[in-house]
Amino acid sequence: MRSRRPVVASLAVLGYVVMIVPLVFIVITAFTSGSTLRFPPEGWSLRWFSEALAYKPFMTSLVSSLQLAVLSAVFALLLGVPVALAIHRGRLPGRSLLEGLFLSPLIVPELVVGLALYQQFMIGLNLDNLSTLLIGHTVLMFPYAVRVTGASLALMDPAVEDAARGLGASPLRTFFTVTLPLLRPGLFSAGLLSFITSFNNVPLSLLLQSRDFRTLPVTMLDYVQQNYTPIVASTSVLILAGTVVIAIIAERTVGFAKIFGGINT
Amino acid sequence: MSVRTTQTGTPAAQFRAVTQTFGDFTAVDAIDLDIPDGKLTTLLGPSGCGKTTSLRMLAGYLTPTSGTITIRGKDSTRTPPEKRNLGMVFQSYALFPHMSVADNVAYGLKLRKVNSAERTRRVTEALELVGLGHLAGSRPKKLSGGQQQRVAVARAIAIRPDLLLLDEPLSNLDARLRLQMRSEIRRIQSETGLSVVLVTHDQDEALEMSDQMVLMKDGRIQQQGAPHEVFAAPANHFVAEFLGYENFIPDGNGAELTVRPEHLVLTPEASPAATTGAVSLTATVLDVAYRGVDVLITVEAATPGGEMVRLLSDTRAAGAPDLRPGDRVSVQAPDAHLVRLPPKS
Known part of the structure; x- marks a missing residue:
């Protein structure tokens, strides 16, 4: 491969280097025994991991982040699946326009969405900021849910659903016994993608934060502005470890090719 | 119908x-x-x-x-x-x-x-x-x-x-x-x-x-x-064409006669067969394709109306006449296998 396409191969290697090297620095720094984010570390210890786990603001905001990510992923799927079905199975006029419209949150800058939500929901309707964030994240995840489930739907032979109808299943029954089970890998990947996107989101979460409800990335951002301790690095490593565990579980249960196969259309 | x-x-x-x-x-x-x-x-x-x-x-x-x-x-x-x-x-x-x-x-x-x-x-x-x-x-x-x-x-x-x-x-x-x-x-x-x-x-x-x-x-x-x-x-x-009737012969009145290739009989002009059917034409051999079991012979024939039509004959190789491109032949189609089609709509 490399011998035949040296340019492509070098670019690929460069890509990996750019992606992975910063991570390596963070991971190494997390194990320092010193008290600043300095590289190379002055010595080795696990103290910043126990500090991170004991640091209340991080832990409470981690719980908030998880809550938000899980709930918004679920809501995005609950909204996105019917929309994807309507686009791909229904007889709607102007399907492609509709599909474009549902992907628009990807184009609108998040700060604009955030500001609109802030004005309309938090100030205007006096909603608490968890609900507002939940709405914001759901809106943001929604295009992913529509797109990824839509891609799995497009790959599915519609005759399979016709067959179920022909054998006596009502449309609802067909959906639950045939469409939904076949959609499972797509739903899983859409959910995972939404979860990760929500968990990593900064702009919206930053704009809609409050003292009682703040996500982990926002709290960490806040923290590094005032402190320079390796606790941020160790927290990052813990998150990284969590992500790897999720990835392994996903690979073992469904398979990566299957999960992300849904996106490449 | x-x-x-x-x-x-x-x-x-x-x-x-x-x-x-x-x-x-x-x-x-x-x-x-x-x-x-x-x-x-x-x-x-x-x-x-x-x-x-x-x-x-x-x-x-x-x-x-x-x-x-x-x-x-x-x-x-x-x-x-x-x-x-x-x-x-x-x-x-x-x-x-x-x-x-x-x-x-x-x-x-x-x-x-x-x-x-x-x-x-x-x-x-x-x-x-x-x-x-x-x-x-x-x-x-x-x-x-x-x-x-x-x-x-x-x-x-x-x-x-x-x-x-x-x-x-x-x-x-x-x-x-x-x-x-x-x-x-x-x-x-x-x-x-x-x-x-x-x-x-x-x-x-x-x-x-x-x-x-x-x-x-x-x-x-x-x-x-x-x-x-x-x-x-x-x-x-x-329907005729879809079912493999290859030969369509205008009858001069807008209608057509059709016959399957396996029922088109070719005989060298030197020894014409007795005219028995409604179709009896003279033609020139264009192509001879030997296919093992049978031989496909394409000829160009003049219809009574003066039109030139291409006809295809499918004969068992065993009894096939020895023909070459350019040979003159007589073309016969037995009445029993001849189908009269209404004018094309």
């Missing part, structure tokens, strides 16, 4: 003035059709002729734009597929990939609330009928195309449908398997006594399998009848 199927009792299904349009396109144009009970009917025609659209209307996946479809005497024009009790076999087989073979076959039975013991019995019975009893526990993905096809048939007949509908069931199989499945489907039809409607674009398939065949083109029925009737007496130019 000759509609002469020996049928007894009421038809399994009836189309009356059924039309289906998609925007400006008329896929099916006011067809009337009776599907005889307990027989195998094929809808035959080139792609876009309306055969699959007709089948999908019969199955309930499409609602006719106008007209009525009656199934077992009941107006079913607007009945959704799940309320029709028809067994459909799709071109792509459309098995449920997340269920075992047995669960695929049991699906329709569960919906009909057939109890577990009876269900098992009927699943086994259906799978044995298609010769797949031993694969009940397999996943569809593990099966060959031919086996998946059989599962699809078993799933459709397990519900004891009022009609069995097959949409180009053999087109995804390889040539050898296709021939085997033709007789297999015939066997299943005669063992179950089901009324079967099969859609195909393959005239050999239709001729071999049908009790009644229905030829369609541009959304209209061109001819229907028993295969031997249609084959021996095509009603128009399209």
Whole structure:
């Protein structure tokens, strides 16, 4: 491969280097025994991991982040699946326009969405900021849910659903016994993608934060502005470890090719 | 048009003035059709002729734009597929990939609330009928195309449908398997006594399998009848051409005579055969293609009206005259095999 396409191969290697090297620095720094984010570390210890786990603001905001990510992923799927079905199975006029419209949150800058939500929901309707964030994240995840489930739907032979109808299943029954089970890998990947996107989101979460409800990335951002301790690095490593565990579980249960196969259309 | 199927009792299904349009396109144009009970009917025609659209209307996946479809005497024009009790076999087989073979076959039975013991019995019975009893526990993905096809048939007949509908069931199989499945489907039809409607674009398939065949083109029925009737007496130019009548000879009055290549007799001009039929022309040999069993000879002949037509003769190699391109021949077609076609519309 490399011998035949040296340019492509070098670019690929460069890509990996750019992606992975910063991570390596963070991971190494997390194990320092010193008290600043300095590289190379002055010595080795696990103290910043126990500090991170004991640091209340991080832990409470981690719980908030998880809550938000899980709930918004679920809501995005609950909204996105019917929309994807309507686009791909229904007889709607102007399907492609509709599909474009549902992907628009990807184009609108998040700060604009955030500001609109802030004005309309938090100030205007006096909603608490968890609900507002939940709405914001759901809106943001929604295009992913529509797109990824839509891609799995497009790959599915519609005759399979016709067959179920022909054998006596009502449309609802067909959906639950045939469409939904076949959609499972797509739903899983859409959910995972939404979860990760929500968990990593900064702009919206930053704009809609409050003292009682703040996500982990926002709290960490806040923290590094005032402190320079390796606790941020160790927290990052813990998150990284969590992500790897999720990835392994996903690979073992469904398979990566299957999960992300849904996106490449 | 000759509609002469020996049928007894009421038809399994009836189309009356059924039309289906998609925007400006008329896929099916006011067809009337009776599907005889307990027989195998094929809808035959080139792609876009309306055969699959007709089948999908019969199955309930499409609602006719106008007209009525009656199934077992009941107006079913607007009945959704799940309320029709028809067994459909799709071109792509459309098995449920997340269920075992047995669960695929049991699906329709569960919906009909057939109890577990009876269900098992009927699943086994259906799978044995298609010769797949031993694969009940397999996943569809593990099966060959031919086996998946059989599962699809078993799933459709397990519900004891009022009609069995097959949409180009053999087109995804390889040539050898296709021939085997033709007789297999015939066997299943005669063992179950089901009324079967099969859609195909393959005239050999239709001729071999049908009790009644229905030829369609541009959304209209061109001819229907028993295969031997249609084959021996095509009603128009399209049907003749579709069934392999290669030779069309204008009769000078706008109408045509047609004869199959195997019935066109060529004799060297030096020793002309006694003129017996309505067609007796002189021609020049253009091409001779030896094919082992038979020889295909293309000639150019002058019609009584003075037109030049190309004719094709298919003779058994054993008794074929020794002809070369450029030779003059006399062309005869026996009256018994000559079909008079109405003017092309």
